[in-house]
Amino acid sequence: MKTKDRRREFRLSAEDEQLITEAAALAGVSFTGFVLDEALARAREIVESHRTITLPEDAYERFLEALDAPPERNPALVELAKRAKRFHRVS
Template sequence: MPRVAQRQDRVSLRLSPQSKQKLERAAAYLDKTLTDFVIDVALQKAETVVREHEMIALTAEEWARFQNLLLDPPDPNERLRRALAEHGRILRP
């Protein structure tokens, strides 16, 4: 059964013949087309990079401290009071 392309956008790459051969060889080992192989590997790497930049991992101790600070925040210190006053001054018409 022929595959129907679901992709509409295009990305063009320039690489050395040696790099292309290596990618083709790796794709062949996985019985994938070069396009499918490159897309799969790129999306795996993208997922890792996005996760590293958008997720925060806390230890059990850090999580407990975070929860405690949310439930019982400390009183505002002088620096925070000044910042809030400055914020209010800037935003007042």
């Protein structure tokens, strides 16, 4: 289990507090547990949606074909490579 050594505070209306309190009670968890569980679930959903690209099958096939195709010559990129003094690998 992760050590919980961070603290956050936020303000909310009385109505919002009452609603969350009721929902937490119905779920059988504490107010903090409810808010944290829901916030983490939503955070994971948002992060995952930005890390993952879902394509329809036909678009996926076109994407793979494009990856397998030889690259087109890019004179501007060739010129840039000639002028570059040094390339650094970024990890």
